[in-house]
Amino acid sequence: MLKSKKIVLVGHFGVGKSSLIRRYVQNVFSDDYFVTVGVHIVKKVVQVNNQELTLLIWDIEGKEDMKKLRPSFLLGTSGFIYVLDASRPSTYEILEDELDFIRTNYPKTELVTVANKIDLVDKESFIATLGEKAPWITHFSSAKTGECVELLFEKLAHTLVQ
Amino acid sequence: MTDTEKLLQLKNLLLDEDRELAQKILQKLDELQHTIDTKPELAEKVNPIIDDKLKVFTEEIPGKLGPTIALALEEQIKNSQEQVVNILFPIIGKMIKKYIASEIKALSDSINAQINKTFSFKRYTVKIKSFFTGFGQTEVMISEMAKSKVVQVYIVEKGSGLLLGSFSKQNTIDEDMLAGMLTAIKSFGEDAVQTGDQSLELIEYEFYKIYLKNFHTYYVAMVISGIFDDVFKNKLEDDLFRFAKKQINPNIQNKAVLNTQLAHFFKDA
Ligand SMILES: Nc1nc2c(ncn2[C@@H]2O[C@H](COP(=O)(O)OP(=O)(O)O)[C@@H](O)[C@H]2O)c(=O)[nH]1
Ligand SMILES: [Mg+2]
Numbered sequence: 001m002l003k004s005k006k007i008v009l010v011g012h013f014g015v016g017k018s019s020l021i022r023r024y025v026q027n028v029f030s031d032d033y034f035v036t037v038g039v040h041i042v043k044k045v046v047q048v049n050n051q052e053l054t055l056l057i058w059d060i061e062g063k064e065d066m067k068k069l070r071p072s073f074l075l076g077t078s079g080f081i082y083v084l085d086a087s088r089p090s091t092y093e094i095l096e097d098e099l100d101f102i103r104t105n106y107p108k109t110e111l112v113t114v115a116n117k118i119d120l121v122d123k124e125s126f127i128a129t130l131g132e133k134a135p136w137i138t139h140f141s142s143a144k145t146g147e148c149v150e151l152l153f154e155k156l157a158h159t160l161v162q
Numbered sequence: 163m164t165d166t167e168k169l170l171q172l173k174n175l176l177l178d179e180d181r182e183l184a185q186k187i188l189q190k191l192d193e194l195q196h197t198i199d200t201k202p203e204l205a206e207k208v209n210p211i212i213d214d215k216l217k218v219f220t221e222e223i224p225g226k227l228g229p230t231i232a233l234a235l236e237e238q239i240k241n242s243q244e245q246v247v248n249i250l251f252p253i254i255g256k257m258i259k260k261y262i263a264s265e266i267k268a269l270s271d272s273i274n275a276q277i278n279k280t281f282s283f284k285r286y287t288v289k290i291k292s293f294f295t296g297f298g299q300t301e302v303m304i305s306e307m308a309k310s311k312v313v314q315v316y317i318v319e320k321g322s323g324l325l326l327g328s329f330s331k332q333n334t335i336d337e338d339m340l341a342g343m344l345t346a347i348k349s350f351g352e353d354a355v356q357t358g359d360q361s362l363e364l365i366e367y368e369f370y371k372i373y374l375k376n377f378h379t380y381y382v383a384m385v386i387s388g389i390f391d392d393v394f395k396n397k398l399e400d401d402l403f404r405f406a407k408k409q410i411n412p413n414i415q416n417k418a419v420l421n422t423q424l425a426h427f428f429k430d431a
Contacts, residue, residue, distance in 0.1 A: 004338065056323065077322065
């Protein structure tokens, strides 16, 4: 069995995909915004059940619609991380369509949904405004404070080896 | 004093002043005449003024006249392109020649350094070769360098871009990330062209090329240094098909075995 997995972060522009990866891989954060052009791939080796697992994390440029993403960048993905920005409702307006799209087209791929920038909002009232969308969100993270970032990737890594 | 006397006195006074003034003016005129007649003295007076004016002029000319001049030049160049080319050609030609000469010198220097560094045995073979071929030692080395060589081989899973096996004659950047980026570039290119079954076959850099060969679930990327011609490409393809059938297909899930086989097969390629 292959000991490496491809993970892709998806979601709108500026929700914090690159920042989450930087926080996870290098443990740093920057307030500056560097637009990701094309794709950037980084690697992180994690221990899962006392075994090494290599994660190849694809940071692709954000699109306001999953359908506009280059399908070839999504092929062979073991886990998707769908990121939204808790401080910008426009980034989760069509969340249901986006998640449906992933589940339909990549049925075998693991999927986690992350509300990032949780440091900018009050978590309880954010969940309240989400209403029926709330249960779809699996993690509430902040690339800035580091909250939940490592946990998010590690949990995904665990589900990938099962 | 009578009134007449008074008047006279006053007249004298006034006239005296008149006379003095006239005298002064005449003197000034004389000085001026002198200055004009003797150039250096005029220059002493006038030069500062000219300098001032010139300064203003040079400061203002780019803004005021610049665009006009540029436009005129542009027009002229447009109307006489051939002439301009003729004028520039020798200058550029010389520059290029000089550049190439210095590059060749640098190359030849580095080869000479390499000759001095390598084993004496190798030096003898080169010497013997150059003796028989009639080429200089350096020239023989250049052709050795230009010989195509497989420097690195990567077997990469299609889609995911995950590395299935690799072989490298020199240590490079992280191979996993390289395989991913190669896959991204490959699929980006193939998406962009979108002419059915076409696939990216060759990525060319200045000193090496990456040759990509598609198989069903994976592709093989080979980094090649030296000249990549059809003869070499055909031989490489044959080798690769043979290797894929014998080694890749049965060992696709076993990276360690693939790595060993790759090293064995490509170490002399
Ligand atoms: N306050 C806060 N800002 C964040 C967080 N994550 C990212 N940002 C900022 O949001 C902007 C966009 O982040 P980036 O990672 O480039 O987004 P991407 O387009 O999804 O890759 C940057 O200015 C980041 O500094 C977060 O958790 N909290
Ligand atoms: Mg980004």
